[in-house]
Amino acid sequence: MNESKRNNEEIDLREIFKIILERRFFIVSFTLIVTLLSIIYISLKTPIYEIKSVVRIGYIEDELVEPANILTKKLRLIFNVEGNKENIADTKALVSNIKVVRGVSNFLEITTRGYSNEIAIEKNKEVIEFLKKEYKYKIDEFIFETNRSIEKLEEEINYIETVEKANVLNEIEKVKNQDIPNIDKKINFLKNIELTTIENKLSFNQKKLKEYEKNLLDINKLKSTNDTQNMLMAMQTLNTQNLILNIQNNIENLIKEKSNLKDIVIKNLEQEKDNLLNDTIRKLTIKLNISLKNKISTINDKIELKKIKLKNNSTKNSEVVGTFIENDKPIKPKKTVIVVVSFLLGFILSIFFVFTFPFLNKFNKENDWRA
Template sequence: MTGINLNDEIDLRDLLKIIWDKRKFIIVFTFVVTVLAIVYAMSKKPIYEVKSVVRVGYLNDTLVEDSNILEKKLRLIFGVDTKTNGIEKDKAIVSNISTVKKVENFLEISTQAFSNELAIMKNKEVVNFLQNEYKYKIDEFILRTNINIKNLEEKIAHIEKVEKVNIEKNIEKIKTQSIPKIDKKIELIKTQSIPKIDKKIELIKTQSIPKIDKKIELIKNVEIKSIEHKLEFNTNKLNEYQVNLLKISKQKSSDNTQNMLMAMQILNTQNLILDVQNIIENLRKERENLLNIDIKELEVKRENLLNIDIKELEIKRKNLLNIDVKDLELQKENYKNDNIRKLEIDLNINIPKKIEDLKNSINLEKLKLTNSSVKNSEIVGDIQINDYPIKPKKKSIVIVAFVTGFILSIFLVFFIQFIKSFKKEDDNEKT
């Protein structure tokens, strides 16, 4: 305050005096401006604004569209940023669409009209557009989920009606066919194949070999002895014929007839000797054949029966017991311990687990269809409606007009006073 001099105080008084002198002008001017503002405010149609908060639709925690992209898309479609987007009679406009701060899946939609009803209809129009725009995605998701559920249910039905039944049939087949078939094979080997081999061995020992021994014995005791008797007989005959030939050869006669008879007798005896010699030779050969061929062959055959045929049969019998039967028993054991056990594990553990997993998958798919997993865009809470219009703000217009008129009137008073002072100084300079 110490910096204000006396002249400043006089000037301020002059200013206040000017304002006081022109108070009527100031009051009238301010009154006129205020009245004009009141008339303007009363002449403007009231504009009402409606707001709603929309939650963007989602599929399994995934938005049908990114909220920022959706905001730009809706602003473009409904002309929010268009400068010529004015309110017309019986029509509403979308005044603003924006994402809710810090909440990525919420949009705030503001609509304006000359009535709340029109603004509400426009607001719902935006929401309906939003719902219809992405309804196909939700319908497609629901359809695909239902198809997945149906496929899973068909898999369960297939497991229960086909796989499970096939496993039960396989177990029953192994128990009633495969294992009994193996038992039958083992029984056949033990009751038929082995006894048959034993019978063959027994036949060889009791019939074939004794038969060969009998043949050898027959050859030795009958045929060879018979040949030796024949040889002895023919040898005696040969000696007799030779003695007779010697006697005849020693006889001499002067009678030619007698000599001719003796010559013929000698010739006959010689023929007999030759025949006997041939017989003896044949008998010796026959005896030799019997000894060296027939008996040898029979002995070889007997030896083969003992050392080959019987041995082979015994080996075959041993193989049947130690290989074939054991292989069949092992196969039977494998059926019991491996095949049946695996099938029973499948039937009692794997199949129920598979069915349980499929049922859990069905439950998960069904959860996708609940409101907690699938939801179209919708208004959250109630639409915000104002009973009072947002435009025009009559009080604000009147107050602003009053203040503006008052200030402008004072400015005009000072301006007019300045002009008068300027003219007065100009006139003084001229005089």
């Protein structure tokens, strides 16, 4: 039984090889025709080239102009990435993909395809230019605002130098040349005029007091038996006592006035002068030499910081990193793959037809015989 099977298998294989040998011309011809057709197809098919670029997303003060995921969706929508993939014939170039570079959130990979590397590069540049223009206003606005802020700070320094310092110097000059001399004049006037006048009045009143007291003693020493004369003397005594009382009141008031001038008014003026010399001028000098200088220094630091931000590329528009990645060989059609697949397909189909045609002929003959 086993030997019979083996014999049958050997016969079948022989038959197969025999048929293949008999039909070898057809097999070779068919295979070559299919392969030739694929070569013709490849020759007629316009080649498609692919260009890639890596773009660094623009940033303002180290913050992206827009988050990478949102920007990617926006660009894919604008350049119709999803609908363009098989529609290159209309424009000769298309954007085939835009994505965030894996592991680097501030870089985009832009892929374009075209009938030549040059066309694909131009399409790639179109995307990059759009990206630059789309956010250029933000960057320009930031640069403008920063420069305007620097100008305002410089104007503030100029104001301090020309106005505030001048005002402080004028205040110092006013205190030295007006306020203090005026106080000195008042003190001199009070000491040399007012106090002297009071002293003279005191001296005059004291002399008068002594005279009235002497007169009163003299009146009291006089004695008379005449009632009229005694009455006149009593009236004279009363008048003299009134005069003495008035003089004493005047003297007391003058002493108080003198004390007030010396102990209060003049001392207050002298204290005011000391305050101007030791406090007001000192504070103004500190403001001039320290406070305003520190203020200017702080503003200069702000200006330098803003200038450094502009100089050190903390703000920059989107730009290509490196060069465009291109390949001299087109990505479509894949010539080698198509030719190899066509050759294999032609060969397989030719074998299929070689074994199928005899069976079909035999089947048709049987049907004709039966008919």
